[in-house]
Amino acid sequence: MSDKKEEGTVEEPLDLIRLSLDERIFVKMRQDRELKGKLHAYDQHLNMILSDVEETIKVVEKDEETDEEIVKSIKRNIKMLFIRGDGVILINF
Amino acid sequence: MNKKKQKTALEFRSLLCVFTALKGSQITIELRSNCKIYGTIENVDKYMNIELSNVNLKNKFFKNEKFEILLVQSRNIRYIHIPDKIDLNNLLYVYSRTLSDNKKKYQRTKRKAMEAPKMEIYDPTKN
Numbered sequence: 236m237s238d239k240k241e242e243g244t245v246e247e248p249l250d251l252i253r254l255s256l257d258e259r260i261f262v263k264m265r266q267d268r269e270l271k272g273k274l275h276a277y278d279q280h281l282n283m284i285l286s287d288v289e290e291t292i293k294v295v296e297k298d299e300e301t302d303e304e305i306v307k308s309i310k311r312n313i314k315m316l317f318i319r320g321d322g323v324i325l326i327n328f
Numbered sequence: 329m330n331k332k333k334q335k336t337a338l339e340f341r342s343l344l345c346v347f348t349a350l351k352g353s354q355i356t357i358e359l360r361s362n363c364k365i366y367g368t369i370e371n372v373d374k375y376m377n378i379e380l381s382n383v384n385l386k387n388k389f390f391k392n393e394k395f396e397i398l399l400v401q402s403r404n405i406r407y408i409h410i411p412d413k414i415d416l417n418n419l420l421y422v423y424s425r426t427l428s429d430n431k432k433k434y435q436r437t438k439r440k441a442m443e444a445p446k447m448e449i450y451d452p453t454k455n
Contacts, residue, residue: 264406276343276346277343278342279342280343282342282343283343284346284416313409314412315409315411315414315416317343317408317409318407319402319405319406319407
């Protein structure tokens with residue numbers, strides 16, 4: 236079935252992701268997390284395997300003296316990461 | 329037979345096979361509750377519930393807890409860190425080989441229908 240399909244044809248949204256296999260993508264996750272990394276594999280649940288990931292977490296902190304809200308972004312790097320699909324909001328390639 | 333083929337194809341289409349291939353290796357799981365769990369994968373089911381052994385759990389207050397065996401419900405998983413010393417390509421290749429080998433090993437040949445056991449009927453009129 237899917238073997239007969241020519242590579243490069245787009246029939247459904249997930250085929251777009253197939254086109255960006257082995258390329259760097261941007262993934263927005265729940266709870267203000269953002270990932271950038273090279274896509275190695277994915278499945279229909281949007282579970283993904285990324286490598287050389289840079290994760291950015293946005294944390295809002297309240298300054299107790301001035302009551303100002305400060306948005307802090309924490310960055311970290313991960314070599315190889317499996318992402319569970321239910322946390323994914325959008326993918327940008 | 330066709331159904332069976334479909335089933336194995338599905339198994340490969342979903343990323344679950346990665347975990348089955350990772351069985352026995354040490355990984356880190358990050359939960360939605362910001363817990364971190366270090367442990368060895370013992371078993372994975374089709375819902376991605378993961379059974380770990382020799383577990384070290386670090387909760388969000390950075391307190392350590394140790395467990396011998398722990399089952400992680402799949403819903404709570406956010407990330408899984410795969411150690412870089414593991415070569416995924418090779419692992420999956422080996423896994424697919426063992427799958428196909430097992431398939432050959434346990435292939436069933438057609439069996440003949442069993443003959444009904446012969447029963448001797450006691451007939452008191454005889455003799």
